[in-house]
Each structure stands twice: as structure tokens, then as C-alpha cells.
Amino acid sequence: MLDQTPNTSETSLSIKGLQLSFGAVQVLKDVNMEIRQGEFIVLLGGSGSGKSTILNCIAGLLDVSDGQIFINGRNVTWDEPKDRGIGMVFQSYALYPQMSVRGNLAFGLKNARLPRNEIAKRIDRAAGILQIEDYLDRKPAALSGGQRQRVAIGRALVRDVDLFLFDEPLSNLDAKLRAELRVEIKRLHETLDNTMVYVTHDQIEAMTLADRIALLREGVIQQFASPDEIYRKPVNLYVAGFIGSPSMNFISGEISGGQFRFNGRATSLDGYDGTPRDGAAILGVRPEHTDFRIDGPESGIAATVELQEHMGAESVIYLRLDGQRFALRTPDDTHYPDGTSLNLSFDIARASLFDPQSELRL
């Protein structure tokens, strides 16, 4: 686990016991986070899980019901958005349509009554970093989606703040542009070294950008850890099923004598990263952590091919195993006709076992 104790000199953002209700509906239930200076944090979760709500609370755009928010060690719980030292980028860009790009960038700075040469300097710098110099005098309506989003990022950039908040900034863009801007945001973070809190429901964005991911479900943080750890050691069934595509396969069975047994079959748990205990359990295996052979021992785990999807570099084979669907991913591009019987073997070192009652990882 990563260090969770607050360290004011290094902590950029700290959220303590944050709660938020809209009327009778409690949207955030006791959210706690400690984010270090320079970290890239991704808030990940399904629709309606409260990601935007957390971000709006950090920005001061929503009044919290309970809890505290500290930015750079200062309690900003009751501060106006402009006084929190944040820059924010929105999903719909939210550029002021009646102002030119330059006007958009300058707006906040003029409000803060910065001297004119300082404003010009900051705009030049941001425009240089984001490569938007060529259309500083255009109106937002005359820009493409990617250019608009760059301007929106620029508006946060010129504020010269330590904390950037992004609310699904790339979700209005097409796949190719999204991938490009994703890389740019990553590079931007490396250049600027400020703290970023980034909301998305796109796993790939989360996995590639984040230093740590906070995975949310119904206003509760399920797991707050590095992408690698979330991928390898999901704390519960929900996290395990959420991350990965196709998602993790789950098999119900029980553990005894160092083996996982299900439907009269067994697989050894040697090398499992955890402390399995005897009793009922659910085995979770990712499609990419499953190996197979066409011919194998009679005692092996046999499954029949139902459907195969070729995706160029790899293919996903959907199998039927004891009446349940089982996906596996392989670089092998051979076509296996439907009904072919494959003999599976699981990479137990990278599998997860869960308690069926508490749904927690063993």
C-alpha cells in the first residue's frame, strides 16, 4: 500500500470525510483522499458514481454537506472557486462563444486584475505549450473539437495554479484525436509537474495516465491504488469486473488442500499472491491470463469454442465452460471452428480469489 498519512509539505490535495447529499439522496459517502504534489490522479467509475460531483466539490462549484477539503495545506472548504488555486477543464469545453481564443484565455486573468503585460506573457506561454498560437484571434465556433479542447486546457494553464481538474475532457472527441490528446496531456503533466485530478470512465485513459486510480462506485471509493495494483490485485469483485476488457472471468467453487475445485475439476493454487483460506470462493481469471492447448490431459479444464473475434494483433475467444461464458485473449490468430474443445490452464500467480459473501479479495 502507498503511504496514506498526510504530509502537509508535500500534500497537494486532501479530502477528509467528504459527504454530499442532494436532498434525500446521498451521492458521496465519506470520501477520503490524500494526493501528493505532482501526482496524476484519475477518478474512475461508472455513470452516476459521483466522479463529477467530487470534482465539483474540489472546485467549490458544489457546497459540501460534510467534510473538509485542503489544497496545499489550506482549508478551502468554504472558499470561492477562484480562490482555491485550481484550473478546470470541462467535457463540453465550455469556451465563452462570444470571445476570441485570446479573450477566453485572458478572461480569468482580467478578473483577477493582473497587469496587462503579465496576461500577455502567460497567454504566450500557454499558447506555445499547447500550440494554439495560430488561432488566438478566432472565435471558438471556428475551431475543431481538438483545438477547442486545447484552448480549454489553456484556460486552466494560464491561471498558473498547482491543481488541475479535468472532467472527462476527451469524451467528446473521436477515437484517434482522443489518443493524441491523451498523450499530450501526459506530456503536459510531465512538463508542468502540477497535481492533476482527472475524471473519466474510459479505462484506457485511466490506466495510461494515472499515477493512482480512485475507483468509485455509488459515491464510495472502492480502491485507491496504482493502475498496476488495481489491475493485478483488485480489492473486490466490483473492481475486478470493472477493469479490463473483456472483463475478468469468474468461476465459483471452493478451496481445499491448496487447490481450487469446481464442478469436479481442480487447479492448483501454487504461486497465488495472497492468503487463500479453505472454503467457498470465487476464482477470477483475466482473459489474457489464460493459456490453452488443443490437446491436453483428460483431467484438464476443457471448454468449447462459441465465438471468436479477430482484432489483428490478437483475438478473443469466447468459450463455454460448465454452462458459463469464458473469454480468453491470445496473440494466436488461428481460427478455431465453433465447438472445438480447448484445454485451459490459468496463470494462478496473476489470478484473484474472492470471498463470495464479502466479495473481498482473499
Next chain:
Amino acid sequence: MADIAFDGPRGSKPRHRLSGRNIMIYGTLIVVALYYLIPLYVMVMTSLKGLPEIRVGNIFSPPVEATFEPWVKAWSQACTGLNCEGLQRGFWNSVRITVPSVFLSILIASINGYALANWRFRGAEFFFAILMIGAFIPYQVMIYPMVILLRELGLYGSLTGLVLVHTVFGMPILTLLFRNYFATLPEELFKAARVDGTGFWGIYFRIMLPLSLPIFVVAVILQVTGIWNDFLFGVVYTKPEYYPMTVQLNNIVNTTTGVREYNVNMAATILTGLVPLLIYFVSGRLFVRGIAAGAVKG
């Protein structure tokens, strides 16, 4: 490929000018247009004739000798029971009533609508409910209480009092109009402006107003026509020297002394209707341009 000629339909679909559907549509439109235009035609023609010519009778025939005498008379000499100043006094009264009423009611209603749509303050729902109830209470119920109110304020019979009445009565519907419009503007724009350090008034004047030209034009049309055409409040809340143009017109047309000067009456009526008409022509254009230039989306 290019030289292979394909048979069958190709390119834009031909339209039949004289289809049954078109005859139906244009026929109906022409009938309706005539229905509205014939009275106007009769009015204009009559107003350009002298009285002897009118007595001959044929109301559809154009004037043999066109004269603008009736128009001049309607504007500056026509008599009511009280004076013989024509419509001009009523016109200027109406201007003095309409301009501040329109300005005030739209200013206040737009701020109301903005506050209700964008700032979820405590009691917002309650305020809105009260305003909406106001929209459904018939005017007649409120006339007398309003008289008392104005009297207590010392404004009864004054132009200020009438302006106040128009402003208040325009409030529910205008507030609803603005609230609904502001609610359609992207919420993130509002949030971005807050992060950029703009407050309540800053967002209203610098973000919302520039994006809201179309709805302001709609409100101006509504209010100018409504207030200019008002008769009831004008009679009830002012005294003769402040009567708006509509009341003045009524008094001219209904004077029982002397001969009925149909030509003057027609001219006076057209003059009275000219202002709302002008507003439609001018702002209708602006309105379309406002929508096109807005480019709010995107």
C-alpha cells in the same frame, strides 16, 4: 464507370408544382392572408378619401382624389370629448409609458430568470411557484387591490404608477421565459465563469447577456406590443392627460359630437397600430440574425 448510364431515378427528386397537396396548402394560405389583408386594405383606402367620396359608398374602390388631410387631422386636430389635439398627445404618453415599462420589466425579469435558473438559492422553488401563480390569476381580480396599492404609494393617476403596474404584470410570464432560456445554456459555461472568478453580476452581464440576444428580442416584442396595445390599465390607473394612445383613439372614434369622419378614424387607427407593426418588422429581422449569429452550441 462514368460512361455506364443507369436507368431509373437519379439526382434530385422532381417536384410537381400543381399537386393536390400544394393546391391545398397555398389555397389555404391565400384565403387566410386575404382574410387579414382586406380590412387593412379598406382602412388604408378609406383613410385616403375625402368625406364626400366615402359617402358615395364603394369601400373597396381606391380613392379618386387621394388626400392626406385625414392623417394630418387624426394626428393633430381630431377631437375627443375633452380636447381637440388629435392623437399626438396619446402617442407621446404611450411612448413615455412603454419605454420605461419595457426596459424595467425585461431587466428585472431577466435577472429573476437568471437567478432562478443558475443559482440554486434557498427558496428558489418557492419563489418560482409564487410567480407562476401570479401568471394564472386573472387581471380583473387584481385591478382594485392595485388601485389601493398605488393610492397608498401616492402614485395613483401618474405615469410612474402605470409603469409600475405594467412592470409587475409582465413579471411572471417574462421570468418564465428567461428562466427557461437560461436553463438551456450549457451549465459548464457558468461553472467555467465561476472558476474564472466572475460573480453573480459578472456572469449575468458578460456571459449570459451576450448569449441571449434572441430571447431579449422575443421579450421586447412581447412587451412592446402588449403594453402599447393596453387599454384597460391605461384607463384605470391614469387620468385623462396621461391617457395612452389606445385610449385617445377610442375617445376620438367614439365622440358623438359632429359628423362621423370615417377617414380620420381609419387614419387614427392605423397610426396607433404602427408602432407594434414596426417592432415586428425591425426585430423580426434581428431575431433571425440573433439566432444565426449566436452559434451557442459547439
